[in-house]
Amino acid sequence: MAGTNNYHEQQNIQNAVKLRELLQALPAFSYEFFRGIEPTTSSKTRIAYAYDLGVFFEFLRLYHPDFMGIQTTDITLDLLDRVAPDHVEQYLEYLKYYVKEGSKEIAHINHERGKSRKLATLRSFYKYFYKKRKLKTNPMLLVDMPKIHEKNIIRLEVDEIARLLDEVESGENLTDKQKQFHAITRDRDLALVTLLLGTGIRVSECVGLNLGDLDFNVNGIRILRKGGSEVIIYFGEEVEWALRNYLENGRKQVPVQTVHGEALFISLQGKRLSVRSVQNLVKKYAGLITHLKSISPHKLRSTYGTNLYRETGDIYLVADVLGHKDVNTTKRHYAQIEDERRRQAARSIRLREQ
Structure with a gap:
């Protein structure tokens, strides 16, 4: 590595x-x-x-x-x-x-x-x-620590995810100037946003990816977590398709500077894409599909965590995949979903036949 x-x-x-x-x-x-x-x-x-x-x-x-x-x-x-x-x-x-x-x-x-x-x-x-x-x-x-009021998690709903990916792919609502760049960066942008939504990795982990960290034999990526530990994160077919398409087509459209040759995601200047660039990229596309939510790469991470928890109901799995050292952090983040599940369960109980 x-x-x-x-x-x-x-x-x-x-x-x-x-x-x-x-x-x-x-x-x-x-x-x-x-x-x-x-x-x-x-x-x-x-x-x-x-x-x-x-x-x-x-x-x-x-x-x-x-x-x-x-x-x-x-x-x-x-x-x-x-x-x-x-x-x-x-x-x-x-x-x-x-x-x-x-x-x-x-x-x-x-x-x-x-x-x-x-x-x-x-x-x-x-x-x-x-x-x-x-x-x-x-x-x-x-001196007591200031009281922290928990905020609602901002995340994309299922229909918003689909519209975001459609917007990245088509670019039809971009400005004329943005469309000129989109013709070159479309495959890269789609692969990047799909990867964030499909794995929940941090933006710093994403920009640190190299070509050698990608293995299609197991559909996994090798990343370094914040604490320096090395882990393998797995992805599904949609992420695989987007990554393969980018590597076969989009990445070849920009001459890569030698020093950045191993980087997976490349900027128009041929350099490794920066954290700030990814933040701006996500903000640009997300602003076209929702005006009420401020969507950042971290919100895409929350979206993934929400979807994974809804599918599995396993808070420990979500904590492990997201790289949370303390499962209580994860529990606080997804308490709303748990509350929603409890309400649904309560409504499903019938004491007498209607």
């Missing part, structure tokens, strides 16, 4: 460089924290942590009297021991709306999930140094 590993290794290298840039703006002791969590976190997670810590230290410099006038890089662990639960609660309030230092125009807004993630970052940060006995206090333990 050398090709796939190379792609993900390149992503990790880029993330490592980005993390180093972010660490230069953080206190020196932060390096120890990021070294400590490296074995148990992904490179993307560490970047998110670095961003979150930067926001927290900036807040302290603005609103905590003991931090005012001190550069972020000069903050010490002794100073962090002066942060109390009240300051953390004030920070959560601050996160609702703030403008980053040096950027007077870009406002940042955090809702429940954003605030919860940032507090989770601080909990990990304080827990690490408190456990090492380099902090005497851990105020994060005394």
Whole structure:
């Protein structure tokens, strides 16, 4: 699996460089924290942590009297021991709306999930140094996580799936300019959307696919999950047809750059298709068939999970195929379907003959 590993290794290298840039703006002791969590976190997670810590230290410099006038890089662990639960609660309030230092125009807004993630970052940060006995206090333990209100899962219904695939195949409702590109990318776009709908893989897993990760003998693709584990995901006849058609016809229409020669999905520039490109592609086609739903690659993943659960009723199978480490995550996502099944079952019970 050398090709796939190379792609993900390149992503990790880029993330490592980005993390180093972010660490230069953080206190020196932060390096120890990021070294400590490296074995148990992904490179993307560490970047998110670095961003979150930067926001927290900036807040302290603005609103905590003991931090005012001190550069972020000069903050010490002794100073962090002066942060109390009240300051953390004030920070959560601050996160609702703030403008980053040096950027007077870009406002940042955090809702429940954003605030919860940032507090989770601080909990990990304080827990690490408190456990090492380099902090005497851990105020994060005394602040409740923001309550998260579960949102309804946005997914495509059966008729919407059919219309989406028809639209990708025909392109009849695209603009004249879009139709010019569609003539070249149709087979690729159809294969890509069909694969997402037919396997539920993540968009990052999709763009990381190489030609060598595809095996029509078993109708399976080899992918790397977020945690780095390698798994085989199987697909049906519709996905097989779309992939074969793309490989035999569509992929040959674009000259592929040598460095990207192993990539399965190729852009018009002959490069490996990017995550952002797939997001824009899905948004473009989905916008033609529904105006009420904001459809992204992740929503296609939810659509697949919903269909699989309705067909099998096996929440553990859905969790396994989607790559959820905790089945409770899957249960929360598909609780609505379970509730629907319970209502249908209740209606089927007859106590007396009509």
